[in-house]
Amino acid sequence: MNFTAIVREAIDPAQVLSLIGADQDGATLLFLGVVRDHSDGRSVGGVRYETYEEMAAQVLSDIVEEAAEAADTDRIAALHRIGELEVGEVSVAIAVSTPHRAEAYEASRYIIEEIKKRLPVWKKERYSDGAEEWVEGRAPDAASAPQTDGS
Amino acid sequence: MYGPVEIRTLFFASYKELLGTGELQVDLPAGATVSDLVSALRSRGGAFTVLPSTPAVAVNMTYTDPAAVLSDGDEVALIPPVAGG
Numbered sequence: 731m732n733f734t735a736i737v738r739e740a741i742d743p744a745q746v747l748s749l750i751g752a753d754q755d756g757a758t759l760l761f762l763g764v765v766r767d768h769s770d771g772r773s774v775g776g777v778r779y780e781t782y783e784e785m786a787a788q789v790l791s792d793i794v795e796e797a798a799e800a801a802d803t804d805r806i807a808a809l810h811r812i813g814e815l816e817v818g819e820v821s822v823a824i825a826v827s828t829p830h831r832a833e834a835y836e837a838s839r840y841i842i843e844e845i846k847k848r849l850p851v852w853k854k855e856r857y858s859d860g861a862e863e864w865v866e867g868r869a870p871d872a873a874s875a876p877q878t879d880g881s
Numbered sequence: 882m883y884g885p886v887e888i889r890t891l892f893f894a895s896y897k898e899l900l901g902t903g904e905l906q907v908d909l910p911a912g913a914t915v916s917d918l919v920s921a922l923r924s925r926g927g928a929f930t931v932l933p934s935t936p937a938v939a940v941n942m943t944y945t946d947p948a949a950v951l952s953d954g955d956e957v958a959l960i961p962p963v964a965g966g
Contacts (some may be wrong), residue, residue: 749915759952763966779965780893780894781965782891782893782939782942782958782960784942785900785942785958787941788942810965810966821966822965822966842966845965845966846963846964846965846966847961847963848944849963849964849965849966850893850939850958850963850965851963851964851966852894852895852961852963852964852965853964853965854894864894864895864961865962865964866964867961867962867963867964868961868962868963868964869937869962869963870937870943870944870960870962870963871937872937872938872944872945872946872947879916
């Protein structure tokens with residue numbers, strides 16, 4: 731069974747991996763999005779993620795189902811953390827297991843790219859000098875409806 | 882011929898900060914579209930005029946075209962450019 735969640739607590743990669751995997755799977759892939767210490771030449775101390783939670787839960791589930799269908803697996807876990815995060819903390823975890831590696835890489839890449847296009851989540855960076863700014867994001871368009879072919 | 886439609890309008894992130902509120906009830910004439918809602922908001926003046934004229938919009942949690950007609954009780958979110966991941 732695929733698993734998706736918008737969470738407030740720290741993401742534990744080992745726990746995410748425990749949600750996937752099966753005897754027929756020869757490939758397990760884990761992607762972690764991590765808060766980095768710089769942005770456009772400025773030193774970043776931390777970030778705050780906000781969300782439209784009900785919609786984000788639905789969109790994340792849609793994205794994972796699209797990837798799962800294309801990769802012919804039901805063993806995907808995807809989590810996005812919101813709230814205050816420090817440098818080095820995990821904001822996103824995507825774990826995929828499939829019989830062969832190619833499908834796992836493809837599904838993982840699809841999920842992170844779609845998250846960046848259409849998950850209703852916003853990021854405010856906190857810089858070392860105390861200033862804060864919303865990160866300029868990408869405008870989702872009305873065509874961001876679920877893609878049935880997962881491409 | 883039909884009464885006005887009541888729209889629950891939601892604002893997030895930069896839009897919420899700009900307007901100082903995360904939610905507004907907006908009454909519009911029957912047949913009003915998503916873009917009519919945005920125009921009605923922008924015509925309130927002040928910070929509302931800073932809203933983009935064609936923001937991304939989700940109606941009942943689905944991204945929706947500006948020409949879509951709204952129904953009474955719809956939940957409409959103005960979605961600033963997203964920055965997840």
